[in-house]
Each structure stands twice: as C-alpha cells, then as structure tokens.
Amino acid sequence: MARFGEIAAFALGSAVTAGLGWILRQRQRDRRVPILGGWPRVVIVGAGFGGLRVARGLAGVEADVLIVDRHNYHCFQPLLYQVATAALEPEEIAQPVRRILRGIPNVRFRMAEVEHIDAEHQQLLTADGPIPYDYLVLATGSMPNFFGLDTVATHAFGLKDLNQAVALRNHVLGCFERAVSEPDPERRAALLTFVVAGGGPTGVEYAGALAELIRLVLAHDYAGLDIKESRVILVEAGPTVLPTLAPSLQKAAIRSLSQKGVDVRTRAAVKGYDGETICLSDGSTIRTRTLVWAAGVRAVPLPSTPPLPTAPNGRIKVEPTLQVEGFPNIYAIGDLAQFDADGTPLPMVAPVAIQQGETVAENLRRQIAGQPLIRFVYRDRGSMATIGRNAAVAQLGRLRLTGFPAWVMWLLVHLVQLISFRNRMLVLINWTWDYFFYDRAVRLITRD
Amino acid sequence: MARFGEIAAFALGSAVTAGLGWILRQRQRDRRVPILGGWPRVVIVGAGFGGLRVARGLAGVEADVLIVDRHNYHCFQPLLYQVATAALEPEEIAQPVRRILRGIPNVRFRMAEVEHIDAEHQQLLTADGPIPYDYLVLATGSMPNFFGLDTVATHAFGLKDLNQAVALRNHVLGCFERAVSEPDPERRAALLTFVVAGGGPTGVEYAGALAELIRLVLAHDYAGLDIKESRVILVEAGPTVLPTLAPSLQKAAIRSLSQKGVDVRTRAAVKGYDGETICLSDGSTIRTRTLVWAAGVRAVPLPSTPPLPTAPNGRIKVEPTLQVEGFPNIYAIGDLAQFDADGTPLPMVAPVAIQQGETVAENLRRQIAGQPLIRFVYRDRGSMATIGRNAAVAQLGRLRLTGFPAWVMWLLVHLVQLISFRNRMLVLINWTWDYFFYDRAVRLITRD
Numbered sequence: 001m002a003r004f005g006e007i008a009a010f011a012l013g014s015a016v017t018a019g020l021g022w023i024l025r026q027r028q029r030d031r032r033v034p035i036l037g038g039w040p041r042v043v044i045v046g047a048g049f050g051g052l053r054v055a056r057g058l059a060g061v062e063a064d065v066l067i068v069d070r071h072n073y074h075c076f077q078p079l080l081y082q083v084a085t086a087a088l089e090p091e092e093i094a095q096p097v098r099r100i101l102r103g104i105p106n107v108r109f110r111m112a113e114v115e116h117i118d119a120e121h122q123q124l125l126t127a128d129g130p131i132p133y134d135y136l137v138l139a140t141g142s143m144p145n146f147f148g149l150d151t152v153a154t155h156a157f158g159l160k161d162l163n164q165a166v167a168l169r170n171h172v173l174g175c176f177e178r179a180v181s182e183p184d185p186e187r188r189a190a191l192l193t194f195v196v197a198g199g200g201p202t203g204v205e206y207a208g209a210l211a212e213l214i215r216l217v218l219a220h221d222y223a224g225l226d227i228k229e230s231r232v233i234l235v236e237a238g239p240t241v242l243p244t245l246a247p248s249l250q251k252a253a254i255r256s257l258s259q260k261g262v263d264v265r266t267r268a269a270v271k272g273y274d275g276e277t278i279c280l281s282d283g284s285t286i287r288t289r290t291l292v293w294a295a296g297v298r299a300v301p302l303p304s305t306p307p308l309p310t311a312p313n314g315r316i317k318v319e320p321t322l323q324v325e326g327f328p329n330i331y332a333i334g335d336l337a338q339f340d341a342d343g344t345p346l347p348m349v350a351p352v353a354i355q356q357g358e359t360v361a362e363n364l365r366r367q368i369a370g371q372p373l374i375r376f377v378y379r380d381r382g383s384m385a386t387i388g389r390n391a392a393v394a395q396l397g398r399l400r401l402t403g404f405p406a407w408v409m410w411l412l413v414h415l416v417q418l419i420s421f422r423n424r425m426l427v428l429i430n431w432t433w434d435y436f437f438y439d440r441a442v443r444l445i446t447r448d
Numbered sequence: 449m450a451r452f453g454e455i456a457a458f459a460l461g462s463a464v465t466a467g468l469g470w471i472l473r474q475r476q477r478d479r480r481v482p483i484l485g486g487w488p489r490v491v492i493v494g495a496g497f498g499g500l501r502v503a504r505g506l507a508g509v510e511a512d513v514l515i516v517d518r519h520n521y522h523c524f525q526p527l528l529y530q531v532a533t534a535a536l537e538p539e540e541i542a543q544p545v546r547r548i549l550r551g552i553p554n555v556r557f558r559m560a561e562v563e564h565i566d567a568e569h570q571q572l573l574t575a576d577g578p579i580p581y582d583y584l585v586l587a588t589g590s591m592p593n594f595f596g597l598d599t600v601a602t603h604a605f606g607l608k609d610l611n612q613a614v615a616l617r618n619h620v621l622g623c624f625e626r627a628v629s630e631p632d633p634e635r636r637a638a639l640l641t642f643v644v645a646g647g648g649p650t651g652v653e654y655a656g657a658l659a660e661l662i663r664l665v666l667a668h669d670y671a672g673l674d675i676k677e678s679r680v681i682l683v684e685a686g687p688t689v690l691p692t693l694a695p696s697l698q699k700a701a702i703r704s705l706s707q708k709g710v711d712v713r714t715r716a717a718v719k720g721y722d723g724e725t726i727c728l729s730d731g732s733t734i735r736t737r738t739l740v741w742a743a744g745v746r747a748v749p750l751p752s753t754p755p756l757p758t759a760p761n762g763r764i765k766v767e768p769t770l771q772v773e774g775f776p777n778i779y780a781i782g783d784l785a786q787f788d789a790d791g792t793p794l795p796m797v798a799p800v801a802i803q804q805g806e807t808v809a810e811n812l813r814r815q816i817a818g819q820p821l822i823r824f825v826y827r828d829r830g831s832m833a834t835i836g837r838n839a840a841v842a843q844l845g846r847l848r849l850t851g852f853p854a855w856v857m858w859l860l861v862h863l864v865q866l867i868s869f870r871n872r873m874l875v876l877i878n879w880t881w882d883y884f885f886y887d888r889a890v891r892l893i894t895r896d
Contacts, residue, residue: 072625073892089539091890098669099889108672111625111893128629162894177520177559181576221546224556422881422889426874433870441547441870442539444521445559446610447895 039064040368043124043131045114046139047074047097050334050353054137057361059104063368068131070113072096075162076418078350081202083165085209086440090162092426095419117304119327135329137360138302138316142335142348145298155275156293159202168292170445175289176222192230193288195278197270198295199236201385204253206292207234208387211260216438232262233286237269242385242393244347249393252402256387270295297348299336311338320375322360331360341378352378386410487512488816491572491579493562494587495522495545498782498801502585505809507552511816516579518561520544523610524866526798529650531613533657534891535882538610540874543867565752567775583777585808586750586764590783590796593746603723604741607650616740618893623737624670640678641736643726645718646743647684649833652701654740655682656835659708664886680710681734685717690833690841692795697841700850704835745796747784759786768823770808779808787824794826803827834858
C-alpha cells in the first residue's frame, strides 16, 4: 500500500517536474558571445551576495566583466547553520557561478585566489598570473574575528563557509559516536557538551538547530546514551541575544531557546579555549570538545599597494558612492566595506551587500558613460532569526512577529532567496521531510 | 508567470510530500528496547549491501547483534559514478546506518575500524578497544586492485567510496578551471584528457557520464575553451567491454560510447602512470592529468590470528554454507568471499552480497537454534549498465535490451533499490532536472 503511494508520488512528482521543466526551458537563453575588445574591463572579486549582484547588474552594459572567486560556487550563507546541523546537503545551498552567469554574454568567471592588489598598475596578482582591470569591485566578505584570542582561533569551529559547516557537522556527529564507547563519565560529558559563542543570528540559529538535532533525532539514534548528558550552551558577552532586535523579541528568542534545551548565558565572554576547557570572563569554566565561534566577524584582509584605507576592524573605508576613499576606480561593498550611515557603520549582513551591489552596478554604468555617480542609501527591511521548529522572531519595520507566523515567514523569505529553482525544490523537500518525520537525513560523517 | 508556476509547484509538492509523510509515518515504529544479556553475540563487520542484509535478517532473532563500520553511513555504490560526474549529491546515495536500523531493537551500531581479528579469543581489535563475538560475519567488501602497479596506485583515482567520488568530481572540474587560464596547448590538452581504465560496468558508466558532462554541460560553462580539445578515453586490457554480457550488447555499448564521444581502446592495458603520462601495453602513451582506475578490485585485507584461508586474490575461502573454511562461527560474504559456483568464483557485485546476506542470516538463526545449515545458491537475475542519456544495455535471463528501454529499466531498478523514500525522491528530482535541462547541478569544487 505504502509502496503504491510511493510509486504514485514518483509519477506525480515526475510529471510536475517535467511540465515545469518544459515551461522554464522556454525562458532559457544560451547566448554565447565572444568577449569583445575595446570595452573597459571590470573585475569583481568575490561571488557572494554583493559581487553577484554587481555582475548581474552589468548585464548588457558595454563592459568586459570578469568575476573572480576562490571557489567555483556561490554559497547561500544564511543556511550554512542548517548544513552544520545535518538538515541540508551542502550542495543544496551552493550554485556554480558559471551556471548563474550563463545567460550573460559580457560576464565571465575565473576561479582564482587574489593574493595582492597592485592598484598602481591596475592589476590583481594571483597564483595563475596577473589580472588587469580598469574598474575593480571588492566584495570578498568577512571571516571569523577571534579578537586576538589565539587559543580560540586554533581550536574553535567557524561557520562562514561550506567546508567549515561540513567539518562542524562531521565533528558533532563524531562526538556522539565516540561518546557511545567512552566509559569515563567526565570525558563523555565533554564530548556531549557543545558551546556556541555569540548571541547574534548565527549563534542563536545554530544553537537552536543543534539542540533540536540532539533532542529530536540523535536521542533516538543513540538509544544507549542518556541524552540528558548532552548540553548546548550559548555564551554571549553582552546583556542579551539578537542585539539589533526589539527587547520583546530578544526575550521571546531566549524563551524559545530555553524551551528547546539551550542553556543561554549572557554577560559571559570566552577568554580562552585549549580544546578541552573554555575559560569564561566570569571566572567559570566549561569542559567541552566543541566550541563554535559566532561571536564576531572581520573583513577579509586584502593586501594592496598602495594600501587601501581601512577602519580598525579591517573594513575598507568607502565614499557615499561606494568608491574606496582615494581610489575612484575601486569600489568596495558588503561586509568588506565600512559605510557610515548616521554615524554608525552598516551591519555585516546580506541585504546591505545586495543593495550596495545594485548601487555599484549603477555607478559603474554611470562612470563608464561619464555621468555623475549616485549615493548609496540603505533601506533596512528588517531582520529575523529562526530558533527551530515553529519558532522564530522577525522585525520588519513596525511589524514584530514571534512563534509560528515568524517561522513561516522566515522559511518563505529564505526559500525565495535561494538561487535556482532546483535548489529551492530540494530544500523545500528536505524541510518538509524533516518537519514531518522529526528527521535530519544528512547526519553523515563524510570526511576522514 | 514562471514565478507563479514555481509557487504552484511548491504548493503542490509540499502537499504531496506532507500527505505522503503522514501515510508513511503511520508505518513508523519506534521500538527502543535495551540490549538483553545472555543472548549470543553476533558481530557484523561492514554496513554495505551484504552486512546490512544480515543485520535486517536477524531482526527478532534472540541474538545481540552489533554491526561495525568505519563510516556511519551505508553507501549505494552503484551510483557512485553519478556523484563523480556531478549528477548526484553525495548525501543522496548515503544513509546513516543508525537510521536504517532504528526499528530493529536487537541490532546496534558502532562506528569503528577493525584492525585485527583475534579468532583465537573470539574478539575484534579496534582503536577503541576489543569487541567480543560469539558469531562473526565479515562483509568488508573490496578495494581497487592495481595489480602491483605502484605508480598507478599513487596517481590514479579510485571510485569505490563517497570520498573518492567527490575527490574525482572536484579534480575533473578543477582541470577545466585550470585549463581556462593555461596558455600552453599541450598542457591544456593534458588537463582536458581523461582516461578511464577498465571496461567493466563502472568504467563504462563513468566514461559515458563524463563524456556527457563535458559535451552537454561544461561545453556551455567554458565558452572560452574549444571543447573539442577535451577527450575521454576508455582503455580495456581485454578484447571487449562488459565481458559478462552477450556479444551483441557489448557491441551496442561500444557503439553508444563512441556516439557520446568516448574513444574506446580495447586490448590495451595500463602499464604505468607518473601523474603526467600513461604508458600502455601496446607501446603508445597518453598525456593526461587524470587516470580513473576501474580495472579491477580485490578483497580488503583483514589480518587475523590464526589467519583466515584466502585465495590468491585476497578473497576468503568459504564453505557452501558461507562459513569460512575451518572457522565454523565465522561467515564471509560479498566481494570479500571466494564462493565457487561450478568451478568459477562468483562475481564481486551487489546481488551476490545481498543474496549471501540473506543466507547468512538464515544460517545464523539455524546455528543458534542448533539446526542444520543450508547451502548458498546464487540466482543470477542478470546485469545492466547505463552509458548515458537514453542509452543502456541490460541482460536479464534471455531478455536483452538496449537503448531507451534498457535505460528506463536501469533507472527504475536503481531508484527502487536506493534506501529511504527521501533519497529516492531527491535522486528522481535530480535525474528529471538533469534530463530536461541538460544540467549537472552539483558541479561544485567543494574541498580544498
């Protein structure tokens, strides 16, 4: 009977996909055009949210555009924490850059790591040789900021790219596998204790998802373990979590986290971690084999001659037009750019990068045509964070949502923003599956 | 309009998944039962096709069953070549062993690598300590056999597990990325030349899929490259490919491979490979950066005291009951076991492992109950290989299929055999997507 249901679902799914495939195919254009000489050469470094937006915004402009990234894919970073908690497959939140840009004849891609910016001779230095440019857009994003805590930098897990997310997934599952055959209670407790540093959206979302993975899924996988031995601790240096949201939403988030079994400790900063024991600023210690660092990011350093002007946090100082101060043919956007709005720098989040990418594409068009540039104005459309099943907080202008409505809105917003219909479909199936079956199907330890 | 279509498909897909989820959930049983003492202890080494079948066959038997594997997942090996050619995500053909065995209270899992069999004291030695057994089932499978060619072993890619498949995918895509910025024509040709050694099903399927990946997908991604510079060469030492099939099917396979652009060279064996140049037995050489080894497998060596009886190819000699010769409480199955049927050893394929697993589960039941054991009889249900879009060959008893019908049959047989409804659904979506869009969405270089 169930077998019949499966076959029926296959047939239906197949028919829907096929029909939709046919419709979407009509929209596909395969316009391969050789690169034309004589056009100004725009080089974009970084294929994240900002860099891609610039590249797409330059479609049809009379410019020879090259986008450079050290990976061959764009990664949808807001869902990295779901890869790290075995809810999504890493390939589902990544998309090959060449695939994304296929329909745009004047944009090419090169996989390379930029080692140095030679602003004097207008070229980038890479291991594969120099890349000349007329206009340069820097969109290399951010990396974890350990604030000089070297022991933490050595032993903590980051959550900024696909490899880090998969490494964290493998590590957490490996801790459970080792705990099963660990007779010493103290060492077993250290294996089953997971500490997340940082109460921003990444820390909150990861901690909530990890607590659910343990309580709803791993508890059944490891029937021989007493799952109460496992703890998830969220440590935040400030007085509360999600500092950019309204106090009522902060309280709702802490309540949701506690309900899901997360031990939230505010006003506690990590001072050191030797791989075995975390020292906190309040003098207490936690024995754990896992520290996930979501307590801060900094701009990725970009060596340059002459050096580009940077703020103390490493972000590059930009004009209101997003041109780097003193370098009229170099733009910087996203996490990398220090853009002051009313005296405070804009946050390092995807919407800033996307909107800045749009402005830079417009300004490049204008600069190439000899027209005056426009100033960037950030439109804050709000922010949200999910804590787990049926639980999220969202602040959209004056609208404040918690619980199930916020959670549904979070799902929809993230689903729509994913690149490629295929990824959206696969993510939706995974989410639906996990929701109904209390499952996390990707709990695989895939790398040695 | 297309956006509306997407939303409609989401709603429909979601409803179907939800409804189906509800139906399937009714079947789920969560029977957690503590392990009972006093029962004989059966240890199964290897969670492949054979080992899993034994574990499932022992459900409900009064035995304390432990299955041990060095990975925490079962991998559906017949589709590894699709992971290696960016058609499927690695997580889609893997399933956590704990998930598979959740409903079976007397079977547990331990992730560990067995280093030694201490048959004298009836225990397995692992890095985490010894595992005692009363009955032992060895199902550790096979690994690439380089027939003593050390240079090949050093530089060739295997295609026997998930990590190898992902490494090969990353390497092939990396060759194209490097070729784009390689000005020297000879070096570029070496980057774009891919040699597959071995004309068995794995070699044929991988070569066909790789040729399609290049011709249908990468040709559009790398518009700056002349795709005719790229070659896929299948080298086979014997006189033909797919030696176990009928001559008419062999010819059909070679014809299909040629149509897809694969250069098939029979009666040519690889003699050496230094990472740059392959030397063949006919005296010719091929400059390439990629050699994929599918020319032979051998049993995974298992050190034991006293040593188990092995054939020259490393396979363990077994009685007709699948007991290891001279070790009545140790069984060996699958690729690891040398079982002679009418004078020739059975092939190293999944159906043999599965059928042997069923027999071993039955014999363990009988042995524990003190009843006489049964002899293993292999039922050959035929074999098949796919060459790419709409092309496959299949031999099922007297039935011989080629082209589209064989291809559809191949798809159905493999889809049905995948473990878990979710994986079947995701694989089906990927296949449908790729078929209609001439796409391979997983062409990501994911590891450093």
